[in-house]
Amino acid sequence: MSLIEALVLAVLQGLTEFLPVSSSGHLVMAAELTQLPLRGSEREAFFVLLHAASLLAVLVYFGREIVRLLSSADRGRALVAIGIGCVPAGLVALALKASGSTALFETPWVVGVAWIATAALLFVTRRVGRGSWGPFERGFGRGVGFLLLVGLAQAVAIVPGISRSGATIAVALLAGMHREEAFRYSFFMALPLIAAAQVIELEALGPVVDAASGGVLAIAFGACFLVSVASLWVLAKMVRGGRLAWFAPYCLVAGLVTLVLWGTGTLS
Secondary structure (H helix, E strand, C coil): CCHHHHHHHHHHHHHHHHCCCCHHHHHHHHHHHCCCCCCHHHHHHHHHHHHHHHHHHHHHHCHHHHHHHHHCCCHHHHHHHHHHHHHHHHHHHHHHHHHCCCHHHCCHHHHHHHHHHHHHHHHHHHHCCCCCECCCCCCCCCCHHHHHHHHHHHHHCCCCCCCHHHHHHHHHHHCCECHHHHHHHHHHHHHHHHHHHHHHCHHHHCCHHHHCCHHHHHHHHHHHHHHHHHHHHHHHHHHHCCCHHHHHHHHHHHHHHHHHHHHCCCCC
């Protein structure tokens, strides 16, 4: 794999992992429409490496807040709130892992429909005002049920084309959560799952040394990290400004194009 190819994939991962446009949907379509320079275990290993860069970006971006949260007197309640939000996605991920099925991640029409669903969800947030509660308040804000609802959105986002950040933030906003809290909770809730996935997939990193030289891999990792941090910054600005719906047209067009390509036989 050349440096240019590695950088293209790194930037694609960094841009789409956190912006509400679905990184998994983009990766499925990239595999369908192009001849990716990697195959099989090498491709899996390279994407595990890029996901590690995105994880590092979250830790760096939210570093101070994570430290403050863990050192506060309310850390126990906050950790329980995060754990509650992780339950639905954790159960779904375990079920998929046990089934061994990959059809969900290889079906273009599913991605198209999911992208349109993401667009609709983002679009309705344009009428959402400033919420008044946060997930770490006493009694978990509005209760465990609301946190499980946001967690369910994260579970549904396992479907390629459903944006994890878009779904969780949108549902949190619709449930009346404050914009800043919705943004923070979305990523605090994702951290344990992303970290767990990285640990589970560590063994997949073996073939990455066969994919490209150490220098190319290091540059790709750095590029993905920097783009991921920038994406987080942009997303934070959009959420705080009530402009999450601005991403809806892109998702709608992506979904419609995907369905047209699938309907015409361009995609299998």
